[in-house]
Amino acid sequence: MANYIVVVEDDVNIQNIVSAYLKKEGFDVTVTDSAEKAWELWQTQAPDMWILDIMLPGMDGYDFCKKIRQETDETPIIIISAKDEEFDKILGLELGGDDYLTKPFSPRELVARVKRVLKRTKLKAGENDASDDKLKVGNLLIHQGERRIFWHGEEQDVTTKEFDMLLLFATNINRAFSREELLVKVWGEDYFGSDRAVDDLVKRIRKKLAAIPLETVWGYGYRMRSDEDKQ
Incomplete structure (x- = not known):
């Protein structure tokens, strides 16, 4: 079964590029342009991963990340943002992000990071060798x-x-x-x-x-x- 990924990004061009590359790799992808809409999606079907922009209209990515982490530590979050200062990266990771990629970025690099983070999530859950822990x-x-x-x-x-x-x-x-x-x-x-x-x-x-x-x-x-x- 394909991993379900929700992309929270208000730039239409980035939405289209990220969605196209992820779908090409076999992922099930939903795109939304606000954290509020993403939260509504969370209520109906929890994704296997969030790809989250920081600078969003309304609730920003930091607040959304904090809100999700109050609900679960399990769903991985990859932050994509034009904010490239070390402080911004540390804050994103401290609030619960699993990875942080600065814009502009290579879609291929994003796909590679998605696969890597999902693999680590499975390792954390013990799926790689549950019998031997x-x-x-x-x-x-x-x-x-x-x-x-x-x-x-x-x-x-x-x-x-x-x-x-x-x-x-x-x-x-x-x-x-x-x-x-x-x-x-x-x-x-x-x-x-x-x-x-x-x-x-x-x-x-x-x-x-x-x-x-x-x-x-x-x-x-x-x-x-x-x-x-x-x-």
């Missing part, structure tokens, strides 16, 4: 049930916090997490220590897993990219 991102393999980590095929000796942080990043590829978010998600809401604990844990992971694509988002926190993204 494995998650593979590039050269990183995580046995979730057994809480074991493999890097380039070699099992690594990791602590509980190292495992929890790696699993969090691996199930949220390209998403930027603030240090405060990481403290809550890895250490728990009752933790009252310094956010330096996050930096120290990242350093230990980088030392154990040489060249792991765990990147610093300066002045904010960290994110992980797949090996494919690093190439």
Whole structure:
């Protein structure tokens, strides 16, 4: 069954181009020109993915993204926007976007990112190997049930916090997490220590897993990219 994608974009030319390329790849596509109409679509048939412009009439893409994320963390969102400052990209990812593509962009690149994000969503849901509960991102393999980590095929000796942080990043590829978010998600809401604990844990992971694509988002926190993204 074809993945159902809703494109939320008010530029007719971009609508037509994106729709044509996605349909050519076998996707089921619906196009709408406002976040309000997109929300109505959400009420009747939830898509497998949103492709979302930021600068929309009425409710903007940021508010729509926030509204969707209040309902579900599962449906991936690719943001397409003329806003190309680092702040805009970080904000889009922080609000729940799974990827961010700046205009003008290649339709072929968008299609490639759509396929990649959908693949990662399936990995996150465990569809790639539900029986063994494995998650593979590039050269990183995580046995979730057994809480074991493999890097380039070699099992690594990791602590509980190292495992929890790696699993969090691996199930949220390209998403930027603030240090405060990481403290809550890895250490728990009752933790009252310094956010330096996050930096120290990242350093230990980088030392154990040489060249792991765990990147610093300066002045904010960290994110992980797949090996494919690093190439």
